[in-house]
Amino acid sequence: MSKHNLIKDKLKPALDSVHVPQDVPLASALLSRLVIRDKSSEEHVQPSNMSLTFSIEQTERVTLAAGRNNIGTLLFHPIPNDESHHTVAHVDWLGITLRLPEGKGIDWLFQELKSVFDLAVTRVRHTGWNGYLHRADIGKLGLVAWGGKAQRGTAHIEINGTGCAHISDWRQVQSWGTQHFARITRIDLTHDDLEGIQCNIDRVLEWQSSGGFNCGGRNAKVKLAGDWHDCTEGRTVYIGTRGNKMLRCYEKGKQLDDPASRWFRVELELRNKNRLLPWDMLTRAGQYLSGAYPCLAFLSAEQCKLRTTQKATDISLESMTGNAARLSGKAINVLMHLHCEDANVVVDLLRRDRIPKRLEPYEEHLKAMHDRKPTS
Template sequence: MDSPSFNSSDLQVNSAGLGLAARIAAPAATVRTNEAGTAALEYAEAIEESITPRLVIRGENHSNQPNPYAAFIDWLNFTFRYRIDGESSLIDLDRQLVAAFGFALGSCRNRKHLNYEQSWEIGNGYGIFATGGDSVAGTSLVSLSGEGCSMVRSWIDACEILKRHKAKITRVDLAHDDYDGLISLSSAVEWYLAGDFHSGKGRPPNGELIDDFGSGSGKTLYIGKRVNGKLLRIYEKGKQLGDPLSPWVRWELELHSRDRVIPLDVLLTPGPYLAAAYPCTEWISSTQSRIATSRKTTVIGLDVLLRYCRLSYGKLIWTLQHVCGYTPEQIIEKLSVMGLPKRIDHPVPGEVS
């Protein structure tokens, strides 16, 4: 995909891989991406309070016919008042996590997390439970990663537990996968330069473009700032997974509870909240499926592994068959190891082993 043209007054071109700095309009929030293409959270948001909080959707436009399932939850942090006083309270928490999400506490991490003194794994690396400390106002934190969110058995049950504990959502990420690239990243950049992400109130949101300069590793456009509680990531997901020809683009909205209230309803009907985030995101309407996303990720991962295997061991396999006289069955017996490669070893969303 060709890079779009930009006005030099609006954009300083940048690439994450080539070490150049890019800014659209003004400096944006500093972000370092992780393997999932999302951003790492490095500060304690669990105790954020606002004197005059506003509803997260206040002042934002709504689609005329929003699809509640046009987005899925890709990250969730929430705090609630809970203290670990001994083994009995851990057992009680374990029971509630299973009832709410379908998975339990894992091993103790034996270290702090953010401002909390103690922390445990949740499930099989699905997230972190943290508690204790003088600066957390008697709260505990549950943080679920994208994989953890994909494994939640029932968001209805999860919401009931959050209501019961009067929990506060401090971060939630809402994602929409555009597998066919109907709205390309280049189009999103053009929308930004045209002011289509600006609601007309206040200053336009900051933007930052991370350009791959045609390498095929994928571009990323950031709209907004995390420090302001609202950050949109638009990135070429398929390319970042290893397919340089993939049209797959992901739109991912990261919301924090800074100066805003994030309602629990966002967990049940995430689509309208993503569609209403900016004037130009009203197009987001197609129903999302975590199973379809997992399948797409696996297919791309398998293609990448086959490509690398051919480059690294193709001649060896040819030699074994045509020079050494091995049959295909003998080659498989000699080279295969039981198990799935980590790149495609994804649990089925909604099921927990």
Template structure:
């Protein structure tokens, strides 16, 4: 592993939340516009970014939306693409989408104001990338591999999936993926300096991509970035010395999961239990002791076991399965 283990302070001009190591590198949010217009939204973004923003109607759709406007930030004498607004289309149920990739996020100075805007629009974040740069190689791709092998990315008993990209044999432009984006969370550890053309650069980036599948990404993550970055995987809190805040999945690991287990036990073995009880003469208590195994299923969060399954939750599952 690398000898120096101190996270550098990434430079983010004029950021509104001090002492944050993590920064936003991608933001997608959807909302119903209400009284908002495209022109009004562009004005709001211009105010937040402290620079003129213009939009060009592309005359075509994007990401499932019937129409789209590409956004450009005026940086000095040039116009820099910084995202898009998608709108229209029956499948989108009247929502709009604003998408700001890394090039646009790097220009945003006041993330508290962006959060305020999204709260005003009652928006839902559908993708959020939080990244930390290790400019001098304080933590590397090799370290990410070692952390994984040591189980430091495992948070619920089962290690996340991995994949790789780049030239690993010659140690160039390597990326290690931990988790899967389609499951709602993935970490990318990659050689950012190599990506930008400098093969001698030690600059490594650790980046977590959150998706809205089975989870609600809080707007607070835009301003309290460190704790949500740290909460993505156990080892990340060590890297930036931060308290962690985990974004829970909609199917919680305690009460709901126990209800799921009970529902599927009933569906799979209910008739077997009935036969053993009514035909073979097993008393229910002795039958339970016969099949009981001491312990807690790996999928169940120990801190929430005390809540137990609710019968209403089991009944809800049964109705959905019917």
């Protein structure tokens, strides 16, 4: 029996339920099942006070791939919005899996991380990670994992948002990943509105009510989280499902402990579960974020990762200073009296090595701020 007929027999019950004519190709028949209109999406009525309207758009194209045991698998391909500029978003998380080249060991991958990504392995641990037997840390910027029979000779690189900010040449990373047939397993694409003008909680709720998260005829799941009572600690709207396609829209400044901040973040998390994540997402981040949902097509503000890092550092420093004054201000006052207003003595008594955990992601930026200060 041919592979085509075997796949068709496996999926016959599903296809029969759709009443597809016999002369329609198998792939077309499967694609016809993707646009499923439930009652809520068909009967959705635009609120009278909403002026926003969004067309129902296909945000991903779909192909049929042969999976294990010759069972057909639907593979989703994100569609970028070519009308947007690639700089309206930046990469804020990256997971990569690859098979080490023949004759190459893990030391080769460590060297590639340094030369291509400008990231250095700082410590090899005696523990594994997510099924891998071995793990090495890239400082506080990410990790490398390898080893294990179930992993079939692959290695994995996970780079967090702070680590992504260290990468200056995404085109070089893209070329490297393509050359070594690596797979992107997770990528986060982020747009920051530091003043909360174009993107904010109220606007996101408008988008939801106006069908802005409707893709191919289906409304994405929406979930609210955070401080919706006092609205001082940050609110979040989740669209979609984690582990597949998730859009997080949240008050970033308030999350960093600044109740007055208007900084708002829109963050798309994509994983490779039944989804092909192309390498050009690294250099066309804004176009892929803009194409993820109809309501994001308007994004136009160019992103500057350095500016957002500076903003986060300033908020964290101000919050840390306020907390220290509230918790230890009176104690410092007493110590100053006891030591004849000698601040050096008091600082020596209170000072501790290392930095607070909340400032760890911005450690390199803090060093740069110190180096820029003029010496007396």
